Amino acid sequence: MPVIPLDDHHWAITTPASTYVIGVEVDPLTGEAAPRQTYWGPRLTPEAARQVTCLPKRHVSSFSAPTEIEELLPVDGGGRWGSPSLQVTFGHARSLEPQFVEAGVHDEGGGAERLDVVLADAYHPFEIVLSVRVRDDTDVIERWTTVRCGSSGAEVAITRLDSGNWFIPDAAAYRHSGVFGAWAEELQLQRGPLPVGELVFTSRQGVTSHTANPWVMIDAGAATEEHGEVWGVALAWSGSWRLTTTHRPEGGVCVSGGFGHDGVRWTLAPGEELVAPPVLGLYSGGGFGAASRSWHEYARGHVLPTPLEEQPVLYNSWEATAFAVTEAHQLELAKTAADLGVELFVVDDGWFGGRDDDTTSLGDWHPHRERFPEGLRGMFDGIRDLGMRAGLWVEPEGLSKESELYRAHPEWALHMEHRRRDEKRQQLVLNFARDDVRAWALGWLDRLVTELGLDYLKWDMNRPFTQAGWPERETDQDRVWIEHTRGVYGVMGLLRERHPGLRIESCSGGGGRIDFGIMRYTDEVWPSDNTDAHDRQTVQHGFSQLYPASAMSAWVTDSPNLTTGRAMPLRYRFHVAMAGVLGIGGNLPEWTSGELEAAAELIAQYKRVRPTVQHGLQYRLAGTPGQERSAVQYVLGEQVVVFVYNPLGNAKRGPRRLRLTGLDPEALYELEADGSRWYGATLMASGIRPAAWEPIGADHRSEMVVLRKV
Ligand code: DGJ
Numbered sequence: 001m002p003v004i005p006l007d008d009h010h011w012a013i014t015t016p017a018s019t020y021v022i023g024v025e026v027d028p029l030t031g032e033a034a035p036r037q038t039y040w041g042p043r044l045t046p047e048a049a050r051q052v053t054c055l056p057k058r059h060v061s062s063f064s065a066p067t068e069i070e071e072l073l074p075v076d077g078g079g080r081w082g083s084p085s086l087q088v089t090f091g092h093a094r095s096l097e098p099q100f101v102e103a104g105v106h107d108e109g110g111g112a113e114r115l116d117v118v119l120a121d122a123y124h125p126f127e128i129v130l131s132v133r134v135r136d137d138t139d140v141i142e143r144w145t146t147v148r149c150g151s152s153g154a155e156v157a158i159t160r161l162d163s164g165n166w167f168i169p170d171a172a173a174y175r176h177s178g179v180f181g182a183w184a185e186e187l188q189l190q191r192g193p194l195p196v197g198e199l200v201f202t203s204r205q206g207v208t209s210h211t212a213n214p215w216v217m218i219d220a221g222a223a224t225e226e227h228g229e230v231w232g233v234a235l236a237w238s239g240s241w242r243l244t245t246t247h248r249p250e251g252g253v254c255v256s257g258g259f260g261h262d263g264v265r266w267t268l269a270p271g272e273e274l275v276a277p278p279v280l281g282l283y284s285g286g287g288f289g290a291a292s293r294s295w296h297e298y299a300r301g302h303v304l305p306t307p308l309e310e311q312p313v314l315y316n317s318w319e320a321t322a323f324a325v326t327e328a329h330q331l332e333l334a335k336t337a338a339d340l341g342v343e344l345f346v347v348d349d350g351w352f353g354g355r356d357d358d359t360t361s362l363g364d365w366h367p368h369r370e371r372f373p374e375g376l377r378g379m380f381d382g383i384r385d386l387g388m389r390a391g392l393w394v395e396p397e398g399l400s401k402e403s404e405l406y407r408a409h410p411e412w413a414l415h416m417e418h419r420r421r422d423e424k425r426q427q428l429v430l431n432f433a434r435d436d437v438r439a440w441a442l443g444w445l446d447r448l449v450t451e452l453g454l455d456y457l458k459w460d461m462n463r464p465f466t467q468a469g470w471p472e473r474e475t476d477q478d479r480v481w482i483e484h485t486r487g488v489y490g491v492m493g494l495l496r497e498r499h500p501g502l503r504i505e506s507c508s509g510g511g512g513r514i515d516f517g518i519m520r521y522t523d524e525v526w527p528s529d530n531t532d533a534h535d536r537q538t539v540q541h542g543f544s545q546l547y548p549a550s551a552m553s554a555w556v557t558d559s560p561n562l563t564t565g566r567a568m569p570l571r572y573r574f575h576v577a578m579a580g581v582l583g584i585g586g587n588l589p590e591w592t593s594g595e596l597e598a599a600a601e602l603i604a605q606y607k608r609v610r611p612t613v614q615h616g617l618q619y620r621l622a623g624t625p626g627q628e629r630s631a632v633q634y635v636l637g638e639q640v641v642v643f644v645y646n647p648l649g650n651a652k653r654g655p656r657r658l659r660l661t662g663l664d665p666e667a668l669y670e671l672e673a674d675g676s677r678w679y680g681a682t683l684m685a686s687g688i689r690p691a692a693w694e695p696i697g698a699d700h701r702s703e704m705v706v707l708r709k710v
Helices: 047-048 066-070 287-302 327-340 377-385 406-407 436-451 471-498 533-544 570-577 591-615 678-686
Strands: 003-007 010-014 018-026 033-042 084-090 096-109 114-121 126-135 139-149 156-168 175-182 184-195 197-203 215-219 230-235 241-247 255-260 264-269 273-275 279-284 315-316 344-347 390-392 455-458 504-508 553-556 581-584 617-622 631-634 639-646 668-671 677-680 701-709
Touching: 003 047, 010 047, 010 678, 018 096, 018 114, 018 126, 018 273, 018 279, 033 066, 033 096, 033 114, 033 156, 033 279, 066 156, 066 255, 084 126, 084 139, 096 126, 139 156, 139 264, 139 287, 156 279, 156 315, 175 197, 175 533, 197 406, 215 241, 215 255, 230 255, 230 287, 241 677, 255 471, 264 273, 264 471, 279 287, 287 617, 315 327, 327 344, 327 377, 327 591, 344 455, 377 390, 377 436, 390 436, 436 471, 436 570, 471 504, 533 553, 533 570, 533 617, 533 631, 553 570, 570 581, 570 591, 570 639, 570 701, 581 591, 591 631, 591 639, 591 701, 668 678, 677 678
Parallel strands: 315 344, 315 581, 344 390, 390 455, 455 504, 553 581
Antiparallel strands: 003 010, 010 018, 018 033, 084 156, 096 114, 114 126, 126 139, 139 273, 139 279, 156 255, 156 264, 175 184, 175 215, 197 241, 215 230, 230 279, 241 255, 617 631, 631 639, 639 701, 668 677, 668 701
């Protein structure tokens, strides 16, 4: 089984390709128990794991505690001066002295086991449970922390609760990787040396954020796409968060992660508990590519609600119509979309209240009075009559000051007494921590889905929190930072339960809410409002580091692009979007008949390779996407699909041959384009010569290469 007891206080957590050894040692002087990680790396036999239950002691002087980074949860207390993963205030004292209570392994079924290590403060009735879940089909280990205020004690204030701290084994040098960005420029991959000190990536926005995504990967400086050891940590949470990477001057690195941000305070009454969301750890010995493939498999196996389904080709009306949604125009778009082979038609913002622009109506979720006097049923019947499924944009957490809802319930907005209510994108945020708000949201969403027979909701969230208070909660208003996110999960979960056929897309002004937390409730996510295929390539490259192509919504839009003004060939736009879940977002009546014909052909081609793109193993083959010749490959069963890109046509430098990977060296593969047959060994060692990579030609040339194992 995956959790192997090594002795009565050490355990080897064993995944298919890795071992993670943890133990609880009691300090003979203080009696304190500090559960520590003693190993995380390639898989070991239990006998070998027994030999790594003890780490070499790091140099300790009275001025430093270098071993605290090995702890599963370095608390604020005793001789620790690093970034605390748990900070609690008892009355006026702010220091924990955890002692060991017990540990137990639980069979969770389906090949999963959970180890719980229970600690308690030496004096106060306060319990800490460190949980580790391991499964037999993934190298991703899930950890989280539960804290409980004993019913016999007084209330305690929690000012930091991480889900867990991960220690990265010693190396001479370290690099860190992550994705960062901004609106319309999300998920830009950065990789660089890890300086000594504390490196904090965080969102204080109440949503995951465009600025940084909650994951970090560490390597010893030499990992490449296909080689080398990589340790990854990701947080499954969609509100504010913090990941702190500490590189100690004496050597050694740890990454701690949890929800909330600095200063957020949670009061636990006697008898109450607080459970942190999962923080995930992955060791991979096969470079960044293998690490990404393991994350993708984990997402498909244990996160996404419908991983076995093929995500449909959708049309979204936003870039074509903005707020000017009318039945006639949507049906005109729908007719052309259906002719192209689109399977799901999504009506975006502008269908409700008096929503003619973004100044008004969020909260008034009834059909727009002037534009849909008869309701929306006719439009959706029309869409279904064209043979497509029907989807609708909503922003349940949004609240316009200019709305019936705000006039009736100003107290439902996040707000603080004696403070302004700042609007962003001319709107406030509804407090989903409130029971009445969630009940209201579930009520109208449920009715909408039922009455219109909706198959799909695009759940948007267009602004971060400000003045995030909840005056009714008096001394415990900060709860809203956590309860809001749980509330959103709760409403999405109940909606899905009531409508098992319903599919949901997560969007937050583009890519502001992409993480393994929201992916438990949503089938796909929208990575960016920037649909320029050139820019999109870097966004998709960043997305693919952790998240699978089956969850990555990607539209083909107009040229020149609405956001960037860049003109680009239709094929390139398609080939970039076909590397994820293909969608169309252009103003179709403006497309020429030649473009429509080509689009129909490309959609048909996508459907032929869709299972491989969405469910296959993904290999990032070469080059920095968007900046030089690059390619991405997918393999499923007998089919191999490669998208090849060349953004700078006239660049003479750069490879002409493209080496494939992940093939069976002894098998023959047939190129769909000309029927020629090649050994896997040849394709991997020598490669193919893509036409799009020939050095002289137009910018933005691309092609899709399909091979079949014969
Ligand atoms: C932001 C989203 O990212 C867009 O796709 C669109 O849905 C708009 N909101 C609508 O207001």
